[in-house]
Structures are given as structure tokens and as C-alpha cells.
Amino acid sequence: MTDSGPAGQHTVRRHNCALVLGAIASSPGVSRAGVAARTGLTKATVSTLVDRLVTASLVREEGRQHRSGPGRRGTSLSLSPDGPCGLGVEIGVDYLATCVVGLTGEVRDERVRRVDNRDRPPGRVLARVAQELGRALARAEGERITVGGVGVAVPGLVEAPSGRVIVAPNLGWQDVDLAAELRRRVPVLPGDLVVGNEANLAAVAELDALRHRDESVLDSFVHVSGEVGIGAGIVLGGVLFDGSHGFGGELGHFPVQARGPRCPCGARGCLERLAGQDAILERARADDVETLVSLLDAGERTATAAVRSAGRMLGSALSAVVNLLDVPTIVLGGTYARLHPWLADPLTAELTDRVMGSPWRPVEVRRSVLGAEAAVRGAAASALRTVLTDPDTYIARFTQAEERTTNSVGNRIEGGSGSSPAS
């Protein structure tokens, strides 16, 4: 903490700062007077806090609106597109992805590297993750982007808030203290480090994307992330539902065949062994998703049959999900978003046959807006959420980093290497 005032005063400022930033985030273009009205704070307090947020590049202030009519018009406040970014990392079963996303949702950097993480020792995977993370941080620094926090998406059960991965069957992981391991390997990690389940993060990212598109009417759905594993994110009334311990949404181990193939989870005949990406590729005799899509585009029969069969199995499992949860919409994400044109029909046919309420309330099956990028975007957004809910702590860290290279608080340098708190 760089704050030198009494603790009580700091707590109040911290609270009010978050209140003001929240008001600006939810009403882009609002005036200072508007923020005062929304928060119940005095105009003087709002002005001081807005100045603080503007100096830290969290908020952008646009010139006075010279409109006709009586009264002085306020300036227009919104989240700054030049402010801090969240750095998202996704540890996929067969890839590593990173992305850098700003406060207003724009993607500043995005990389996906194909790499097989299956059955490698966690240490080797983590070394690679640390390397990718370091490169993404260096690129951000080169672009003079301030990284406000890091979020990591993993295909497994995560213990909150420690960031320990309890189990990730498709990676062969058990009890990996991911947050601690990454902090050890990347000592300059900026801001908070948040670890989450990839399917849950993908669902939240999709919800945000739908809101940006003004499709917020779609506030209850199950987002299915189809990769090597299959995960689900359950959104009910605009809020992620992830259960009593955050372990919810594990659709991949839905029992399909009692005597089916053995799954790394220990059970047999799990949905992801029969309808996951690898199962489809093997049955379609395709090496990767791009090849598969080419075969499907050409109407090749084996590939088409493989995807249709997966669609039926997925549809049967999802019929059980809809019968249980009565959600109106299924969103196909990950690889399934790519395969949507061929998956949707057999999947919808199963839902129509098996969902009790479907003759009266047909279930909508739609393609994810974000596709395979949803989880890593969600990871980046989860990192930014810690900045948005506690801007004062971010500012304290940011100015501390700045002070090392500049002599005045809040006077952001325009060149040099000191612009990132990671430096």
C-alpha cells in the first residue's frame, strides 16, 4: 500500500473509487454530475476521484459537449480504451493461447500455439506456459500496454480462491498449485493472478459478448465448450452458476456407454471420449479440425457421418441437461462452433425428441459469438475484473511502479521501458 493517510480514510476512498468506476462502466458517456447522482457522492468527491481515475488511464474524459440549450454541459466519461489490459492465458489440451484485452473489450494481442500438453509432466507444461506468459508481457511492454492482471483458464476443477488445480484429467494433472507455480516461474507477474475453469470462463465471456451486441435478453443458456474435453458453463438469469464448490458444468463425463472406452477420469464411456474433438477426428479420419472442415465442406461421407454421430450423442446428453435445468438456449462453443453447420441438425433432432417441454418451448441451438477464443478472452476479462472492482489498489500498484522510473505520481511517461508495472 502506498497510501499514507489513515486506514479508515483509505478504505472509504477505495470503496468510493470502485463506486465511481462502476457507475462510469455501466453508463458510458455519463457526466460527473450524473456519477454524483448515481452514487450519492458529492460532486466534489466525484471530481477528485474521476481525476484520479483519469490520471491512471482507467477513465477517458471527452471534451465539453457544446450543445445548444441552457445550462453548462458536463464532460463525457467512459472506460478508457488506453487503460490497463487483462492478460489471459489458456492451457488447452493441445494448445496454449494468450490474449490481451482492454477495459472496453478490444483485443490488443492474441496468440495460439499448437502444442500437445497431454501426459506431459505438469512442470514441463508450466515452463512452456511461463514462457508464453513472459513473451506476451514483453509484447505488451513493447506496445506500452499496462497489464493490470493475469487470468488463466484450465480444463479442470479449480479450488477458489487459491488457484490450485484439483484435477484436470485430459492434462493428466492432479493437485497442481498453478497460481503458486506461475508466480514462482514469472516473478514479475503484474497485478492479481486468477485461475478458473475454461468452460466457466468461456460462458462468462460469451455472456459479455452478447451484452456488447445488445443481446442481453439471452441471459439463461448453457455454453458448451467442445475441445478434446467437453465442458459446460451454465448461465442463469445473467449470472454464472458453478455450484457449491465451483465444480459445476462438467458435461464431458456424462455417461453415454456403460461399456464404452476408458476415460482418464477413471470412468468408462464418457461423452468427451465419444463426441469430443479427438473422437470426431479419429472417426472422420482427419488429422486436425481444419482438415475436417475441408472434408465436411466437400460433403465427404465418413467425416459427415462422424460429426452427425457426435451431434446425436451430444444432443442426447444436452436433452438431459435441458430436462433438468429448463434453459431455453444451448450455445455451441470451441471446436463445436466451427462444426455448428453439421452438428446443429442431428443435435436439435435429439433435443426435439427427448426434451419434455420442447413441443411447447423449442430449445434454441446457436453458434457461439466468440468460438474457440471464448475461454482465453474470459480469462483476460477475469483479470480485469479485479481492476474494475478495486481500482484504488490497482492505482496504488501502478503509481508505485511509475515512481521507480518517473518523479511525479500519475505523470505517465511517454517513452522508455518503465511504463509497465511488470518491469
Added chain:
Amino acid sequence: MTDSGPAGQHTVRRHNCALVLGAIASSPGVSRAGVAARTGLTKATVSTLVDRLVTASLVREEGRQHRSGPGRRGTSLSLSPDGPCGLGVEIGVDYLATCVVGLTGEVRDERVRRVDNRDRPPGRVLARVAQELGRALARAEGERITVGGVGVAVPGLVEAPSGRVIVAPNLGWQDVDLAAELRRRVPVLPGDLVVGNEANLAAVAELDALRHRDESVLDSFVHVSGEVGIGAGIVLGGVLFDGSHGFGGELGHFPVQARGPRCPCGARGCLERLAGQDAILERARADDVETLVSLLDAGERTATAAVRSAGRMLGSALSAVVNLLDVPTIVLGGTYARLHPWLADPLTAELTDRVMGSPWRPVEVRRSVLGAEAAVRGAAASALRTVLTDPDTYIARFTQAEERTTNSVGNRIEGGSGSSPAS
């Protein structure tokens, strides 16, 4: 409406009356001053409303507590055990049940009649329901019990708030306007008529029963009603979750065998065809549940194997439910409550094998407190809820009925036949 004052005044009294009754219901033994403190109403207003509630037998007032110490002690207020009762009716696949439950949860009357309602025309079943309802009302009248409302539990999808049954596969019903049909057949039906899904009503009744037992720590669970059909009631954080249209919790049509037996729902291999009561009885070669329990008690092998097989299938389906919802507890209700000693082990073994988080957070499998009575009790409670949330309307109806046979409002007669609003 019997109220003669202006509309605004009536609306306020109606609101305040519900507020006062709610405060008394949630704090049994509270004083008038305590109610005033909890509601923010003046003591004078509280006194007037409490008098109104006492006169209507909704609230019981017990004598001044003569304790030592300064200050006048208030009287102690609580819901009246002699007040109105809810009449619950359950239309089972192979039985009709009725029960009468008071405001404080005591059961005043309960009857179960074995009758096969399968594939009978809805009209014939409804005639029988109307007959049972009429008998229950007559018994209540004979006991001078005021029935404040009627709740009906059905094994199917119900459209709220119309009370229309959209589909009930095991009854062979489709589009039956149950509420309207019952009102037509039983013109003296007292108070509101509420129709609900039996599994959801059972789960709410179980939640209430757990609260009465001070087990309110158990506030997230899936209650499985095992009868001829299988239904689930999902309770999350102390609240029933029944989905976007109230169609949630349909566990019975969980897909178990792609080429399994045909189900009245239209699909194949549904859980309830393979692990429901009739499937177990057939496999165990038992005519009814009592015979089955005798065979199980005697350790008969065919019966034991039949129940264990059902337990494994149920466990496999419930593993998918827990993987999806991450609920810590499964409550076995209905016939499954009777079979709990033989079902629990194979069921728990499947959960242990298939639930991803179970090595870290084992799932608890417990027997329902209410057993097969849960749904009809829930139906009765749902009828009383309308009295508790709008006591003023109940009082208006009640005094209207009283006025027909007595000459003064609120002067409850002690004898004669006019004590029930159904008369």
C-alpha cells in the same frame, strides 16, 4: 372483495397485514412491540392488524409473560395451530393422496388410495380426484377445520400460473386444464387453487421439513422422487430452481440405453423405464413395494439384484447431475426413501466413480425425511402459502362466508355447519 373503504386504503392494509403475519411466522413468540420493530409499523397499527389476524384464527396470542424485571412484557404471538389449513391433493400414477396441513405444519388428515390412473381418460381420473377432494373437504368440515386453499401435485409439466398440465406422460395426459376442470367439478372449492409439479412440490416440502428440524444448513440438494416416474426437485441456496418455464427437474427421461424400452414420452431407454418403481418390481418379481421390502428384508437374491441394478443406473444419472450442478447432497424420496437401505450403496459407488470432485468433496446420499408423503404435503403447503402471503384476502373471504351464517364479522361460531368457507 368485501372491503368497503377506498382502494388505496385497502391496498395498504393488505400489504401491512401480510408484513405483520410474515414477521410473526418468521419469529414465533414475538411480542407486538417486536413486530412493530421488525416491520417499521407503529404499535397502534400493529395492534389493530394483530387483532384482525387473531380474530381470523391466523395468529395465536398467548398470555402476558409474568417475568421478573422492569417494564411490561408483551404477549407472545405465533401462527395459530387452529387456523386455516391447506388441502393437498396428489395425482399419482398408481394412487391418489390427500392431506390437510395447518399453519404450523401439523398434519390434520391424510389419506392415500391405491388406484391405477394409467391410460385412463383424464375425465375419469378427474372425476375420482373431485370425489376424493369432496370427501376431504367434508371431513375437514366435520372437524370444523377451515380450508384456506387447495394445492394439487401432478407428475407432469405444469404451465404457471394457469394450472394447465401440458404433458404428464405416465398418466397419458396432454393439455389438460386441470385447475379449470377441478373448479368445474368441485364448485365449493375454497380459496386459491394451485397446481404444481409433484417433484418440485416434494423438494420444497422436504426443505421445509429440514428447516423445522433445524437442518437448514442443508440448503442445496437434489430431491429425487422415485415413483412409477422419476422426478427431481433442485434446491439451490434454499430456493427451488425450476427453470425458465418451471419445467426443470425432469430426471426421469435421462437417456440410459439408446436402444432401451420405449417410454410414453416418445423416447427410448429413459431412466424411469429402467430404474423406476415398476421396472424394479417387475425385475424383482414383486407385486408391490411392501412385498418388495419383505423380499429385501429376507435377503432374496433376485429382489436384491433388481434394486442394486436400479441403484447403479440411478447413480450413473445422478453423477451427471452432480457433475453439472455441483450440489453436495442427494435426497432419496418417494419409493426410493423406502428402498434407501438397499439403494444407497450401489448408488454411492457410482457417484464416487463418476463425480469429478468426489475424491475432494464426497457427495452425501440421504433418505428423505418425508418419504412418499412429500409431494402431497408440498401441495398442501403451496395452498397455505397464498394465505400467508395475502392474509387480508383470506380474511375477506372467510368473514364473507361467516357472515352468511353469523351476524357479526369475525365472531367465529363454535358450533353448527357454517364454519368452513366451503359450505
